[in-house]
Amino acid sequence: MAPVPTNGVDHAGTPPSPPPSPTNTKATASRSPKTAFQVQNLQFKDTLGEGSYSSVVRARDRVTKKTYAVKIMDKQYLRRRKKTQTAIAEREALAKLTKEGHPGVIKMYWAYQDQQSLYFVLELASNGELKALLSKWGSLNLPCARYYTAQIVDAVQWMHSKGVIHRDMKPENVLLDPDMRVKITDFGTAKVLDPDAADDRATTWVGTAQYLSPELLISKYACKSSDLWAIGCILYQCIAGDFAFHGPTEYLTMQRIRALEYTIPEWFDPAARDLVEKLLILDPQERIGAGPSTSSNPPAALRAHPFFESIAWGTLWTDAPPLIESGHVKPPPPVSSDSEGSEDGDLREWGTLVSRDDISWEQEQNSAVAAAAAATAAAAVSVMGAAAVDEKKSGIPMPRISGDDLRSRNGATGAGAADGMMYPPPPLSSILQSETTTTTTTTTSATAVDPVEAKPTKPELKVNIPSPRTTSSTVKEKVDGPRSPLGKTWWCAQKTFCFR
Incomplete structure (x- = not known):
């Protein structure tokens, strides 16, 4: 989804709660005597990202000067697309994980709603997505790939211990905070497991094609091990600079996953190759670290893999991250400066591609x-x-x-x-x-x-002028303008949404 970080947020103690609203006096989040969050103090800035049913906007508290990422979901769209349960599931997962607390999982500080939208006030991960990092550098060298995969493993295994399955792990949902450490986000497809239930399976069809687990495609369910499959795909992509499973269409991509049809380059690191092969296994119970702690394949087996031999798990979140460097796959060459800012730059580029020598693009x-x-x-x-x-x-x-x-x-x-x-x-x-x-x-x-x-009689050029379209700037104006937070109705993380 969109970027979401940790700068300017006081992590000492429980985050302050909003004051009771006149229309909802039972909004009972914990209070802090130091600061009181006021909705009207939020000043919305630029849009950080947009999803299928939500957008994430940077917001600043005028009083405390702290910066947040506010996820905004349109109620009407949620009702029309039957996505209300998705928003409720995300709130439940964020509330549960924020209460427990982990440095690798995004935090939700407050949530409120008005007649049009739902709002999640989240940490801000100012360094964006892991996907953007891969696009910029082409691939990551082994120290970087090892470090970020270890942080993802640590955060995901902690989520599993708290009874939460993410179900949509991918580089887009792995954010980087100001210190270049991992923050897992976007829990719209998460499943909060019943602690009393013996089965940890979820039967809803969710996820992204390149990272879907074979059990979801074949047996129509996802489990904790499905997140481990996605981690194997992410590790492959960090080193190889491309998807492990990718076809011309989503259908063909899924067919390759069913058949376990992927190729590891010859230059791949041997330890990384072995770990990818032990994560990308059709049987979810056979994946490394997929069993309970009392089994012969406990979560600790994944941490003990030779690929993570140099990782100090006890200080993983306090050690300085490695310097970002490209791996075997290099980034694409930058655009030449002589064509940047030139009105005819695109035409000159096109002129080098055409085969006819008599075509000239001179002004x-x-x-x-x-x-x-x-x-x-x-x-x-x-x-x-x-x-x-x-x-x-x-x-x-x-x-x-x-x-x-x-x-x-x-x-x-x-x-x-x-x-x-x-x-x-x-x-x-x-x-x-x-x-x-x-x-x-x-x-x-x-x-x-x-x-x-x-003597022509009023001959004129007939030009069909298209009607103006809604642009991203128009959308931004709608967010920055009409969506003023004045008069919002507070709601607690433990209360259900009010869709009127």
């Missing part, structure tokens, strides 16, 4: 191309009459004028000038007359035609 040829097109249209006006020249009906192409040519002729500015359009479009007669005048001295075919004698 000075724009007027010549436009003049030739105008002369063709002028000849059509002379022969057929201006009213009869309709591109769709006659099949005669009308002139297409570039943005540079329009700017040089009319001084047009704005969005229309950038894409070769003018709003409103200029009359065709003015274009034809102007172009014919400039080409009579150089083009014999143009001198044989006098567009004035044809």
Whole structure:
């Protein structure tokens, strides 16, 4: 999901709770005499990320100066998509895990709602997602891959000990705090297990194709071992720089998972190869560390694997993280600086890809191309009459004028000038007359035609101007503006949502 971090949050003792709301005087979170969180003090900033049914926005407390990540979920969308239980499950998992506390799991400090939305006030992981780190560096060297995989293993095994299955472990849901340590987030698909139940299986179909476990695809259930399968996929991706299972479509990707069809590169570290092979096993009970603590395959077996030999588990969360370096797979080369910031940079790049040598993208040829097109249209006006020249009906192409040519002729500015359009479009007669005048001295075919004698009757370029679309900036304005937190209704982590 979106980035979520730990800067500016007081972790000494229980986080302060909001004051009772006039409309909900039974909102009973623990209180702190030092500070009192006030909804109206939240100042929403930029959008950190967007998901299928929620968005995460950076927010700052005007009084305490602390920064948070606020996850906002639209109630109407949740009802329409039957996702209300997803929001409730996420709240339950976050409340349970925050109460217990672990440095590798994101914390929820407060939660509230208004008539339109639900709000989770979370830790802010300012260094973004592990996925972004992999995209930037291509892959991670062994010390980095070992360190981050160990932190993920430690956090996931702790969650399992508290009766929570994540069920959607992937690099997008592994965040990095200001100290470059792991924070697992996005518990919308999490399952809180019944402590009295003997079975730890969850039968809801959730997850991401490349990280789905074979038991979910074959037997329609997920369990604690399903998270271990996903850890094997993440470790493979950290070192190889690509998915372990990936097909042209999601269906083919799932078929490869069913068949355990993946390839480990020859240059792979032997210890890492062995660990991946012991995690990516079809039988969930046979995966390393998947058994209970009293079995022959306890969780401690995963920690004792040779790949983690250099990991000091007791000081894992206080030791300094390794310096980020690329592994065997290097990042893509950066874009050359000579094309950045240039209006014609994309055209120059495209010019190097085409095979025809006679194609030129130089700006000075724009007027010549436009003049030739105008002369063709002028000849059509002379022969057929201006009213009869309709591109769709006659099949005669009308002139297409570039943005540079329009700017040089009319001084047009704005969005229309950038894409070769003018709003409103200029009359065709003015274009034809102007172009014919400039080409009579150089083009014999143009001198044989006098567009004035044809006396066109209001021929105009017909341009279909698309209706404006909602952009990300529009969405951001909606979040920053109308979603003011004034007048919100408090609710406790132990209460159910109110969907009215």
